[in-house]
Amino acid sequence: MKRWSSVLCLAIMAASAAQAQTLRWSSQGDPQTLDPVSQNESFTNAFNGQIYEFLVARDKTLNLVPSLATEWQRNGPLKWTFQLRRGVKFHDGRPFTADDVVFSVNRAKEKTSQISNYANALGEPKKIDDFTVEFNLPQFNPIFLEHLNTVYIMSKSWCEEHKATKPQDFTNKEETYAAHNANGTGPFMLVTRQPDVKTVLKRNPNYWGKIEGNVQDVVYTPIKSDPTRLAALISGEVDFILDPPPRDLERLRSTQGVKVIEGLENRVVFIGMDQARDELLYSDVKGKNPFKDLRVRKALYQAIDIETIKTKLMNGQAIPTGAVVPSPIGDFNDPEIERRLPYDLAAAKKLMAEAGYPDGFEVTLDCPNNRYINDERICIALASMWAQLKVKVRVNAMPKATYFPKQEKLDTSMYMLGWGGSITDPETTFTPIYRNRGDKGVGEYNRGNFKDDELDALAAASSKEADPDKRKALIKQVFLRHNAQVHHIPLHRQFIPWAARSGVSVVHRADNWMEIQWVVVK
Structure with missing residues (x-):
């Protein structure tokens, strides 16, 4: 009898641990699309940023740091050279190379891309070898690296295979494979996507980088109604909300089991x-x-x-x-x-x-x-x-x-x-x-x-x-x-204060970007 009690206790503890590593979160709206350059809307960008990555990323204080590029140098006013990270794979196992970088930058220049003005400011990308890319600019760009931090890297062969070589024309309600499916190199992978209902992600087991947090699974549920969204947080139905209404902040600050994370x-x-x-x-x-x-x-x-x-x-x-x-x-x-x-x-x-x-x-x-x-x-x-x-x-x-x-x-x-x-x-x-x-x-x-x-x-x-x-x-x-x-x-x-259950630790950034790889759910 004791043996079965012990086994049962261990099973319950294991189930609780697994539950604790699931982040359930919400805000008032849904990502507009999973095509990472079709819409330049901050929430959509941040959500896609859990799946896709840039050559250069942002740290916890918004400084630019290496990501899919490990190092770079400016060779005069109109040329930049980047060394790419080796051994990186897309979620479906395809290797990441310079071909994907050149393709992604040029794809982001298309008319249906809403970051085309940023991508065009990068000039012409050129593959030197599988892990070296050169950018040749038509004119001096004082914020070249900032612009580079707007272009997500996609798999060239994946886009070609699924007829997604051009960004989704969201304005004219075009439906494409890349709008509802994703294949990035980031810390989380898409599991299921139900627009305006629920989107589920899971941790990338083959991620090239170190994931600081303990989140294994992510369930995002848009809840438009402010009272319903708050009630879900207070009851524990969700662990985190991105946009608590200002009029309810004092109430949340005094609610047991909930905390407000302040920020401009x-x-x-x-x-x-x-x-x-x-x-x-x-x-x-x-x-x-x-x-x-x-x-x-x-x-x-x-x-x-x-x-x-x-x-x-x-x-x-x-x-x-x-x-x-x-x-x-x-x-x-x-x-x-x-x-x-x-x-x-x-x-x-x-x-x-x-x-x-x-x-x-x-x-x-x-x-x-x-x-x-x-x-x-x-x-x-x-x-x-x-x-x-x-x-x-x-x-x-x-x-x-x-x-x-x-x-x-x-x-x-x-x-x-x-x-x-x-x-x-x-x-x-x-x-x-x-x-x-x-x-x-x-x-x-x-x-x-x-x-x-x-x-x-x-x-x-x-x-x-x-x-x-x-x-x-x-x-x-x-x-x-x-x-x-x-x-x-x-x-x-x-x-933009955030609100979370007291056992959830997040890093608040001024760009209203929640990086799930830094989240700890106790």
Whole structure:
């Protein structure tokens, strides 16, 4: 009898240990696709980053470190040479070589890739031998390694075998093998994928690197409802949530068995406006476009009571800013660039009258409802504030899976967007957002399609200036020109606290990226 009791106890202990090594986690939205360059959306990037890897990676404090490349050197201003890690295999056993690097960089340059502007900035990759790759640049790139940290490495032969040599056209709802299947070199492997339901990963038993955490299996379940997501954490149904609502943080801090992990995110949230069309798609103004008038854009800006949004809506979990860039490091913490236009309702009304809209107008504001902290609630608050200018705003809120393809088609008159990640240099904001829309991904996220040739020329010059002081001066000119023209209406940089069961240890990074290989579940 004793023998069977001992066996039973050991079995129970073994089952408990296995359960403890499963990470069950959640957030409000789902990864948009498993194709690692089809969508440049932070959560999707971070999720794919558990499966796929870069040549250079980020450590716990966002410094660049070796990954699939072990060392590199710059051979003059227009050439880089990389030595690749030997003995690495993709999840299905295929060997990793220089052919995969050249293929992946060129694949990321395709029109259906949303990181094409970053990949094109890397120049032309060339295989020297199986473990040496050379990059030849058309012009000096001041943040070459930062750009390299955006291109995931895929297996060339796997993509060819599954007819996935080009990125998924997510905007036009294309379905590809790579959108629902994955074959990376990373610490975790895909087991099953049910979009908007559940995605399961398992630890890669043949991973080339050291995995610090103890997680063996990962179950990700998107839960859109804030109360339901919180209840799942508090009850122990999930171990971790990425996006606890700010209004519930105090409750979570005092809840037994739960902890809050604080942190500021490198992310700015702002409003964009269609400044290209002669008549807005979604407005009652016919024959003209009010957003082409700087006075209207400035009036909407000055009608925003940003402190009320910060204190009442964000519960203090936001820092208002006048600069559309993810981190103040990007503008050198320059108070002139960071300064917002003052909240001044009288001045805003005066500007509207001068522009010929004393009685306002109607317009639709497109907004995601499962992407940023309080995204839909912020849009509703803005609509209420703009009503004081007699501007009647219809808030059109939708899940990000619907929202982003709509924006990519420029099917919008006014929209919310957040921009952020691990890179604090302004280049990765300027080229996709500030510049005129062009080819090779330039201006891809200029969804208002404004054209400002002076701004475009300054931003382009800052992208290739080799002298640090001259580049800093150009960067400041870009910000000041953009701010003066109110091409976007900045709101705030959001805090991004995480919440977990007390036995879960995670590393909080400012790019809101949870690296599962560092997680310990007790």
